[in-house]
Amino acid sequence: MILNTDGTKPxxxxxxxxLxxxxxxxxxxADEKVYSQYQLAEMFNINPxxxxxGLNMLADENIVYKKRGLGMFVSPDALDMILIKRKSLTLKRLVLEIVTEARQLGVSETELVEMIKEVNNVREE
Known part of the structure; x- marks a missing residue:
């Protein structure tokens, strides 16, 4: 992964x-050790x-947990938590953007659903 240092996302x-x-x-x-702050700093050429x-953000969300003296590890429920988080935040935001754009372009709900089905079918093939 290449970090976008020019973007708006910190x-x-x-x-x-x-992560x-x-x-x-x-x-x-689950329960595997994640990269340390120093490993991440070296990988991405950033300040530790x-x-x-970034690691602490995940710890605050209980996606990772600390083992004193050993580092950070993936929580047993991390996968489910990330899926729920991304569905509720990221996917809904993207859908809102698509629906808003479709309205501005005069695309009906039926047309939009058909477009989604077409894209989905292409990805499955």
Whole structure:
């Protein structure tokens, strides 16, 4: 992953998002150790404090937990928590943007649903 340093999303949020994606993709499983702030800092060429802030975001959401002296580990329920979070925040925001754009372009609900089905069918093939 390449961090977007020119974007509006803070780097620590990008780190948090990247770790969530690693968990979602199965690269880091439940109760497995996640990268340390120093490993993340070296991987992405960022300040360790920035990496720690991304890790702490996940800890605040109980997606990872700390084992004193050992580091951070993926919570047993992390996968479900991330799925719920992304469905309720990210997916709903994207759907709202699509629906708003469709209204502005005069695209009916039926047309929009058909477009979604077409895209879904192409991805399944």
């Amino acid at each position: 780097i620590y949020v990008q780190i948090s998002d990247w 969530e994606t690693e968990i979602l993709s199965g690269n880091i499983g 404090a920035t990496a720690a802030k």
